[in-house]
Amino acid sequence: MTALAARRRHPLAAAAIVLLGLLVTGVAYAAVTPGRAQATTASADDVAAGKKLFLANCSTCHGLNAEGRNEFPSLIGVGAAAVDFQVGTGRMPLQATGPQAPKVVNKFSDEEVRQLAAYVASLAPGPAVPSAEDVDASKGDVSNGSLIFRTNCAMCHNFNGKGGALTRGKYAPNLEGVTPTHVYEAMVTGPQSMPVFNDSTITPQEKRDIIAYLQAVETDTPPGGVSLGSIGPVSEGLVAWAVGLSLLVGCAVWLGAKAS
Amino acid sequence: MSIDQSHGHPGSDVATTSEGGLPERFENPGLEPHRHRMADVDPKAAKRAERQVAALFGLSTLGTILLIVAYYAVSIEGDSWAEIARQLRISTTLLGVGLALATFGIGAGAVHWAKTLMPDEERIELRHPMRGTDEDREDALAILREGSAEAGVGRRPLIRNSLLAALVPLTVGPPIVLLRDTGPLPGNDLSTTFWKQGMALVHDPITDETGRKIKPEDLTIGSVVHVLPEGIQDAEHELDEIAKAAVLLIRLNPDDLDETSRAGSYEGIVAYSKICTHMGCPVALYEQQTHHLLCPCHQSTFDLKQNCKVIFGPAKRPLPQLAITVDDAGYLVAKSPFTEAAGPSFWERG
Numbered sequence: 178m179t180a181l182a183a184r185r186r187h188p189l190a191a192a193a194i195v196l197l198g199l200l201v202t203g204v205a206y207a208a209v210t211p212g213r214a215q216a217t218t219a220s221a222d223d224v225a226a227g228k229k230l231f232l233a234n235c236s237t238c239h240g241l242n243a244e245g246r247n248e249f250p251s252l253i254g255v256g257a258a259a260v261d262f263q264v265g266t267g268r269m270p271l272q273a274t275g276p277q278a279p280k281v282v283n284k285f286s287d288e289e290v291r292q293l294a295a296y297v298a299s300l301a302p303g304p305a306v307p308s309a310e311d312v313d314a315s316k317g318d319v320s321n322g323s324l325i326f327r328t329n330c331a332m333c334h335n336f337n338g339k340g341g342a343l344t345r346g347k348y349a350p351n352l353e354g355v356t357p358t359h360v361y362e363a364m365v366t367g368p369q370s371m372p373v374f375n376d377s378t379i380t381p382q383e384k385r386d387i388i389a390y391l392q393a394v395e396t397d398t399p400p401g402g403v404s405l406g407s408i409g410p411v412s413e414g415l416v417a418w419a420v421g422l423s424l425l426v427g428c429a430v431w432l433g434a435k436a437s
Numbered sequence: 438m439s440i441d442q443s444h445g446h447p448g449s450d451v452a453t454t455s456e457g458g459l460p461e462r463f464e465n466p467g468l469e470p471h472r473h474r475m476a477d478v479d480p481k482a483a484k485r486a487e488r489q490v491a492a493l494f495g496l497s498t499l500g501t502i503l504l505i506v507a508y509y510a511v512s513i514e515g516d517s518w519a520e521i522a523r524q525l526r527i528s529t530t531l532l533g534v535g536l537a538l539a540t541f542g543i544g545a546g547a548v549h550w551a552k553t554l555m556p557d558e559e560r561i562e563l564r565h566p567m568r569g570t571d572e573d574r575e576d577a578l579a580i581l582r583e584g585s586a587e588a589g590v591g592r593r594p595l596i597r598n599s600l601l602a603a604l605v606p607l608t609v610g611p612p613i614v615l616l617r618d619t620g621p622l623p624g625n626d627l628s629t630t631f632w633k634q635g636m637a638l639v640h641d642p643i644t645d646e647t648g649r650k651i652k653p654e655d656l657t658i659g660s661v662v663h664v665l666p667e668g669i670q671d672a673e674h675e676l677d678e679i680a681k682a683a684v685l686l687i688r689l690n691p692d693d694l695d696e697t698s699r700a701g702s703y704e705g706i707v708a709y710s711k712i713c714t715h716m717g718c719p720v721a722l723y724e725q726q727t728h729h730l731l732c733p734c735h736q737s738t739f740d741l742k743q744n745c746k747v748i749f750g751p752a753k754r755p756l757p758q759l760a761i762t763v764d765d766a767g768y769l770v771a772k773s774p775f776t777e778a779a780g781p782s783f784w785e786r787g
Contacts, residue, residue, distance in 0.1 A: 320518075324644045328663050332721035332733060343724055344731050344738055344749070367659045370724040372687070377655035378662050383644075400522030402530065436474050436552040 188430045192423030199405075199416060220295075227296025230289055234270050243300055255366065256303020257294035262362035264290050266355075268369075276346030277369055304365040311381060312357035317389025325383050326390050329374065337394050337407040343370055353395060357388045468559055476553045486553035490546050497542025504535030628778040628786070630666075631682040632759060637667040638686060638708065638769045650768040653704055656688040659725045663711065666771070681779055683711040684759050685721060686769070687741065689728055698744035701760030701772065708759040708771075709745050710779040713737055715752035717781040730756070753782070 232241065238249040245251030252259070263269035267281035283290070294306060310316070327336060335341050338352035347370050352360065361384055367373035379387070405412040475482035511528040515521045569577075590597055639648040641663055648667060656662070664686045665679060672678040691705035698707060709730070713720045718734035728741040729748070737750030745756040757779050760772035778786050 321644075328641055328644050329661075332719065341733070343722060344727070344729055344736070347724065349722075367725055370726055372661035372723050372725045373657050373659035375655075375657050375660060377651075378660055397519055398523065398526075400519075400526060402526050432548060436476070436557075 188427035189423070192420055192427060195419045195423065199420075223292045223295040224299045225296075226289075227292035227294070227299075230285075230293050231296050235293075238271070243297060252297050252300070254301040254303045255297060257298035257306045258304040258362040259366040259368065260294040260297045261290060261306045262359050262366060262368055264293055266359055277348065280350060304362070307358060307361040307365075311385065312361050312388055313385065314357060314389040314392045317382075317385035317387070319386070319389045319393045321383070322386030322388070322390030322393075325379065326387050329379065330387070333371075335408065337404075338391050339407050341408075352391055355391075357392070360388055360391060468561075471558065474553065474557065477557075483554065486549070490550040490554070493542050493546030493549060495542070497539050497546065500535045500538025500540075500542055502535075504532060504539060507531035507535055626677075627780070627783050630775055630779055631669050631672060631678045632666050632684075632771050632774045634771060634773050635764065636771045637764070638664040638684070638761065638771070639667045641665055642670045651686065652767050653688075653706055653763060653769060656686070656706055658688055658690055658705070660688045661721075661723050662686045663721065664708070680717075681712065683719065684708050685711045685723070685730070686761075687723060689741065693728060693742050695743055698741065698758065701758045703761050703763060703769065706761065706769065707741065708761045708769075709739075709741070709756040710759065710775065712756075712780040713752060714747075714754040714756060714781060715750070720756060 231239075231243065235243075235252075239245055239252050240249075243252035245253075263278075264285055265283055267283040268278040271278050272281065285293070297303075298305065326334075326338070330338075333341055333343065333349035334352055335349075340349050340351035342348050349371070355363075363371060364374040364379060364384055364387070365376070374384075399407065405416060476486045477483075507528065511524060511531060513521060513524050513528055515524060585591075637650045639645075639650050642648050642665065648670075650667070651662060651664065662685075664684050666682050669675065669678050669682060686706065686708045688704075688706045691699065691702070694702060694705065694707065701707065711719050711721055713732040713734065715732065715737050716734055718732050720730050720732040720737070720739065722731035722733060723729075723741075724731065730739040730741060730745065732738070732750065732752065735751050737752035738748050739745040739752070739756050740748045744758060747753070747755060757775045757777050759775055761769050762772040764770045
């Protein structure tokens, strides 16, 4: 410890600390949670149970018949996919007003989400919850998915799906750890600021390609080495300046110092 | 030390006549006493420094060996891109570390050597005046005059003029041709795009080789498609054309559009240039609820509801609208080309 303390004014100490800090942050950042399974069958009982849940949890804003009012959108025709996405990711019921509903822990059971979705789907036809085959990443083409992602998604969600800022406090969320089903549902329903990508603009096969690409990004080691969060020039620049410049300054100080 | 002897002479130097007791003239203090380094007085320290320098040079040798071994030992081949990327990563890391050690070891060793072991006694060499003697200067001038007279430049104007005629074209002509060859001048390329009347809007051929055309019913409210003019992949300068002609096709509720933006729309479907009028970045961040288009580079924000008027950021002009309609087969086509130059400002456009 005394040896360490004695070197705390060493020209390279600052660089070493920055490096250590980055390392610790990077490792801590790497913990990710996996997804969950999804069932898709709806009966009259489900619809009835879903209506009860709806009246208890959603009708305050969306109206007793899901007709919506003022700022709150009508849910007629949004389909089961929208409910499964919004409630399944904890965005709805809305916890607080703000620029955007954040992803939080979903307090409903899978069963309850399914019942709510069945009720909203019974109001008018809309996008259904995708089947397991629709979101099967193994049937997708990663490289084509990468092209489609870069053309349609990367402007907001970043080239690796890490998300990014929009205007006035809104943001495109990080897609890391989002289940393939939720990714699919977001594309077909266009939640919040996100545009809609229906089956004509991005075909179901292309959606599978995108899901395959997102999974590949998550599981493959980045080809460029340390990814530094994959958020582009900000973190890379910070490291280049903090570490690179510290090393150069350290060398310059050493060059100028007189030997004892 | 003599203090303030010029007291009473108002015209003399103020700095030396102040009341502060400054000396009239500072003596040259000379060099400060030389302090010997550890290695100069202690043979053990010298030996240690010698070993350190050798170690640094040795580190450089190891780095070079690592560089050569890594170059040959790590093959960049594989069945998949992921495999190739993995090996490439190992290869570049080892090559980089090897090269860094090899060069840094030599440099650090040399500096350490110079600082600890090479002589460090200060030496003084006085600077001498550079001017030659008057005699030498006269001689040099005489030689030049004589040479000029013997060559007869003044007497033989034909030679002088023909030499000039040979030199001037050589020094002036080729640079002009070289500069000209960096052209051609852009002409009206900046003001025009690939879009022509009746040209179909298709998906980007990069993601869809068939170049799918688009029908209005393909788009639901809130849909966004990145579109290009049909046949752009066959243009002479394909990438240049795509960079100007990229268009964002968006469908929103027709009631949300104002008069000006509705003019070029079709059933709530609008097409706007995707190229920011500020610096030319792709403006593609569409917020479905506010109908704002955000440029990721400098946060210029355009309001789709008001014909892409700039509502925030450094852009000075709205994004140009591409007026659209449908053809006989029901596909979306351009009603007319862009009526103004798409993309960032340039000199003639202002």
